[in-house]
């Protein structure tokens with residue numbers, strides 16, 4: 001089991017976090033990811049870590065088919081309840097699926113905030129490369145090193161410690177995954193998206209923090225006091241989701 005965060009496969013926590021993000025977001029991260037995926041009407045898409053369908057449900061009307069994979073059946077049930085007929089779901093862990101025979105091939109593979117949950121991440125990238133048709137595209141995204149820097153500074157400042165270096169997910173996105181892709185794909189591009197989240201009250205800031213994987217109940221009283229001190233002097237607290245996207249194209 002990977003140790004990336006408490007949202008590994010928890011459907012309710014994922015829904016709470018996605019709702020909190022949607023409430024305070026000022027950008028369209030899903031639109032950015034889907035544009036870079038560049039899938040068209042004839043494309044078969046494999047989506048890894050589809051969750052409750054944040055990307056799937058928006059993409060489905062524009063492609064031939066989507067196979068949405070996730071370890072959480074409860075999340076896939078949310079997709080199945082809202083998806084059109086060209087979406088299929090498959091429940092399984094990435095590390096169990098890599099060695100499973102699969103006759104299907106895909107024009108596009110999409111994975112938003114998910115690939116780093118695999119135990120053997122490099123093997124997973126290998127398997128994705130095999131499953132793509134020649135000229136096919138893998139697009140995946142996840143946190144950059146500076147993701148939510150402002151919120152993390154507030155949180156770690158309360159603990160009297162510096163913001164730690166790269167988290168495992170950040171190291172995967174910034175260092176390991178680009179290197180592994182470059183060894184296999186014909187072209188690899190790095191993209192970035194910044195989505196400012198604007199909080200206008202201590203309640204809003206505490207609410208967002210408590211939906212986030214930094215949340216620590218033992219710190220809640222102090223976090224709220226710090227948030228109230230901030231809003232006594234300012235109208236807004238801004239933290240930014242900073243996301244890296246890797247677009248890798250298989251040789252034709």
Ligand SMILES: C[S@@+](CC[C@H](N)C(=O)[O-])C[C@H]1O[C@@H](n2cnc3c(N)ncnc32)[C@H](O)[C@@H]1O
Nearest residue numbers: 008009049050051054071072093094112113117
């Ligand atoms: C952060 S969520 C992202 C979900 C969705 N892409 C989104 O943006 O809302 C990560 C997803 O990966 C799934 N997941 C975590 N570990 C997994 C694993 N080892 N194998 C397959 N799916 C996994 C979780 O169940 C969760 O739905």
